[in-house]
Amino acid sequence: MRVPLTLGFAVMGLLVFILSSNVLAADEKVDTLTVAALSGDQGFPSPYGHYPHGGGYIMMSFIFDTLIWKDQNGFVPALAETWKYLPDENAYLFHLRKGVTWNDGEPFTADDVAFTFQYTKDHPYPLVDSSIIDKAEAIDENTVKIVLTKSYAPFLDQVAGAQPILPLHIYRNMSDPDDYKDEKALTGTGPFRLVDYDQTQGTYFYKANEDYYQGSPRVKQLKFVKVSNEMASASLKKGDIDAASVPAETTEPLEKEGFDIKESHDTTMIMAINHKKEPFSDVRFRKAIYYAIDRQALVDIFLRGFGCAGCPGILPSDHPWYNPDQEQYSFDPAKAEELLKEMGYSKDGQYFSKDGERLEIELLVQPGLNKPNFR
Incomplete structure (x- = not known):
């Protein structure tokens, strides 16, 4: 039996950024x-x-700037000095900096911000989900209100902190x-x-x-x-x-x-499983795969020890949103064998079989991600 499986259980490559000692x-x-x-x-x-x-x-x-930005301590002002959530309206109110100009000398105002979020509904910016915006309106020259279509917890991070603000006087006639x-x-x-x-x-x-x-x-x-x-x-x-x-x-x-030397993560490699196909539709089979993968060995061999071992889910273990309480599926071949035997598989040497057919899993790897990438 041959079944496809996308490469995974995230292995984080280590990106090392070098700065001359006399820079900055x-x-x-x-x-x-x-x-x-x-x-x-x-x-x-x-x-x-x-x-x-x-x-x-x-x-x-x-x-180009965004309304807000982030540093090591959280969100910080950019084009917006302050902001607050209006729960009754499911909207955010942003108070903008005064005296900001575009690099051609034109003044920056709330009209530019309102225009940007309306414009991206017709011309989506690829890195921001514009469908989350219901409408944006300038309350006055330095205040703008952005109304959402639904509750969206990462709005500040993935919209207000990601959407580059466009100049109305340049882009309004750009189809x-x-x-x-x-x-x-x-x-x-x-x-x-x-x-x-x-x-x-x-x-x-x-x-x-x-x-x-x-x-x-x-x-x-x-x-x-x-x-x-x-x-x-x-x-x-x-x-x-x-x-x-x-x-x-x-x-x-x-x-x-x-x-x-500054260290940060580079490439994340994800394992995606089609839960609708047998034998992956059986949770015991999926767990057996997880227990059978020595994730630290992948780091030691393919990344020469410079990396973060993969973990359940998409986020790496040092991400602030990572949940350490989830099941970790530590490397445990014996546990994997136990689960497969529960499903009727028997071990013949190094292989498992069921109904006389050897179990084989085919890994489907996206081109360019099948080797360490330190870029």
């Missing part, structure tokens, strides 16, 4: 910060022009924003302006927006250049770049030379 010291201004962009082109950095995967959102976010690659499409309120974008080379060059409402950026010029994964360490040592992500096992000599 406290309160110090930097003329130029050059970052290695291992994956190259991320699309035209407008809200509708960037690629919806990889670093496309980051490239766009240097130019096809996906194909709009004009310089005006890059009219934002963010900390940088785009100076040059080379799609072929996958390079980006930004200059600081000196009129940025949160103050002049400490980095005056920001460059992203394409550097291969193999050359990143050498380029850091030569001083050609100031920051890069590198394979975790290569960090020790860089750390000894004074580079700062």
Whole structure:
């Protein structure tokens, strides 16, 4: 018996981000910060022009701001200074900063925010669920109310903190924003302006927006250049770049030379099971699979020990929303064998059979995710 199974039980690769020791010291201004962009082109950095995967959102976010943002302590003001939930209306009221301007000098107002959320109902932004918005209205020049279609707990995180705000005076006559690659499409309120974008080379060059409402950026010029994964360490040592992500096992000599190391998760690999197909429809069979997977061994072998062992569900174990009280299904081959025998399987050497037919599971792997990816 051969049955398909999508690769999974999340294994988290470790992304190691290296910074030159003299970059961004406290309160110090930097003329130029050059970052290695291992994956190259991320699309035209407008809200509708960037690629919806990889670093496309980051490239766009240097130019466009959201209503709120996050730091290590939670939500922080961005274009909105304060906000509150109105339970009787299932709506959020945002009080906006005064004196903010777009990078073409036009004033930013609540009309821009209301327009953005109405506009995205007809022209959905790929990384935000616009169906959650019922309507958005400007109460006055600096106040906007966003009414939801239903209760939505992650609204602040996944909508207010993710949707780039568009300039009304630029986008109101734009019927096809996906194909709009004009310089005006890059009219934002963010900390940088785009100076040059080379799609072929996958390079980006930004200059600081000196009129940025949160103050002049400490980095005056920001460059992203394409550097291969193999050359990143050498380029850091030569001083050609100031920051890069590198394979975790290569960090020790860089750390000894004074580079700062920042760790974060990279790729999550998920196991998805079709519960409607036999034998996966039997919960005992699914549990047997979970008990049979040595997740720490996957990290040790395929990620050379640099990673976070997979866990039940989508979220990694160090995520703030992770629930440690759920069943963990620790590696237990004996328990897996017990469950399969309950279902009528018998073990013949290293294999299980039922009704004379050997059990085989076929893993279906998405291209590009069947090997460690440290980008």
